[in-house]
Amino acid sequence: MGEVAIELALKFLAHDKFVRNDCYVVSVSGNAAASDTSIREESEFLSWMEASRGVIDNSLLSTFSSLPESETREVATYSCMSGGKRWRGLVALATAEIFGNTGAAVPVACAVELAHAASLLLDDLPSMDDAATRRGRPCAHLVYSRASVDMAAVFMINLAYEVLLKNRLAKPENCISSALASARVANRMLLGQEHDLTQLTGGTVSKKQALEVARCKTGELFGFAAEGAAIACGANELQINAFYKAGIRLGIAYQIADDLADRFGDPDALGKPTGMDGEKQCVGNVLSEAEAREAVRRLRESAVSKLAGFNSNSNRILQLIEHVKLPE
Template structure:
C-alpha cells in the first residue's frame, strides 16, 4: 500500500495543475477544456511524486517543489495526448475516459498538447526560485522532452513497429521514451534541494533502473490486464506488432528483468546519504502496480 504522503503529494499536484491551467470559461474555451480534460482528475502522478520524494529526501521543503512537480506532469500529459493521436498509437481511451482527440477533435488535441508543453516551461520560468535553479529545472525538462529524450524515443518506437528490436536497442528506446522524463523528475526534485553533481549521478542510476522497470511492467500489463483495469486499451502492443520485453524475453524473462531492475534501484539508493525510503517505495510501486 502506498504511503499516505503519496496521496497528499498527488493532491498538491492536482491543486497546482488546476491553478496553472486556464479556466474553461475563458476563450478559447474548447482548447482550455481539452487541456483540463487531458491533465486533471486521473493518472498515477508517478513523475510528480518522484520530484517530491527526491527533493524531500535531500532536505527540500515540499512547497518549493510544487511547480517543478506540476511542470513534469504537464509535459507527461502533453506526451499522452500526442501519443494517442491517430497518426501515433491511435487510441480512444486514456485514464478510463475518451482520449482528447475523441472527446474533442484531432486539431484541438494537437493544440492542447502544444499548449500543455509550453505551460510547463512558463510555470518554471515564473517560479519564485533563484534564476540558476529555474534554469536547471528548465534544462533538465527540455533535455528529457526533445529529440534526445522522449520525442526521440517515440520516433524510434515508430520506426521499430512491425519488427522486434534486440535487447540493447529496446532498452535504449525506452530509456528515451519513458526513462528520460522519469530521470528528469528525480533530478528536478534533487536540484530543488541543492544536490551536487555527484549526488545527481547517484540518483540517475536509480532513475534509469526505475524508468526501464516502469516500461517492463507496462509491457506485462498490456498482455495480462484488462482495459478496464488499465484505463486504456489492453493488447495494443501485440495488435500493433510493437517491440516489447515479453515479446523479446518471454513473460518469465520479462518478470526476471523486472526483479533485476528492482535490485539495481535498491543498490543505487543504498549509496545515497539521506532518507530514501519514499524513493524506494515508489520503485516498488512501479514494479508491482496493477494498472
C-alpha cells in the same frame, strides 16, 4: 540466442549513452529490497501517495485556471486531469523529501505531469497509435478539434517550462538548470517516439531496440523527475547525477512492469483493460516473461544502488522503487 534480456539491459544502461557524466554517490537510509513492509508503514505510504497526488492535482488545476480560457486550455485540462497515477510527479516529491524541501519540487512534479500528458496526447493521434480511449475516456482528438489537440500538446510543453522557471522556492539559477534539463529530456522522448513508430512496427525488433525505446519514452522522464527535484532543492552535481540515473532505471522497470500487466494482469485488479498492446513489439512483449521479471528485479536493484550513500530520514523514493509491482 544471443544475450539474455537483463545482460542487454545492464550493458545498455551501464553505457549511459545520454548521461550528464559518470559520477554518482549517495545512500538513503532503509532497505529498498525489503518486501515485508509492515502493514502500518504500507498504509502510511499509501496515504502519502494519495495526499501527494492531491497536491499535484491542485497545483495543476491552479495553473490551468490562472490562464485565459480557450479550447486549447480545455483540451490540456481534459488530457492532464484524467486520473493518472502521477508516478512521475511522485518521484519528484519523494526525491525532494530526502533534501527536506518538498515545496521546491511541486513545480517539478507539475512539469513532468504536463510533459507526460502532452506525450500521451500526441501518442494517441491517428498519425501515431490511433487510439480511441485513454483512461476510460474518449481520446482528446475524438472530443475536440484536431487543431486544438495539436496546439494543446505544444501548450503543455511550454507551460511545463514556465512552471519550472517560475519556481519561487528554488534559486533562479536552479530554475534555469531544471528547465534546460527538461528540454533535453523532451528531445529524447521525441527520439523515443520516432523509434517507436519506425523500429517497433513490422520486422524483427531486438531487445536492445525495445529497451532503448523504453528508456527514451519512459525512463528519461522518470530520470528528469528525480533530477529536476534534486536541482530545485540545491543538490550538488554528484547527487543530481545519482538521482537522474536512479530515475531512469526506475522508469524502465516501471514500463516493463506495465507492459507485463497488460499481457498477464487481471483487468479487475488493475482497474483498466488489458491486452491493449496487442502485437506491438514493446519491451514487455519482446522480452520473455521470465526475462522481463528478471529485468525489473535487476533494474530496481540498480536504481537503489545509485542511492547507496545518501543519509536521510525519508525513504519515500525507496518505497516507490519497491512499489513497481509485477503481475502475479
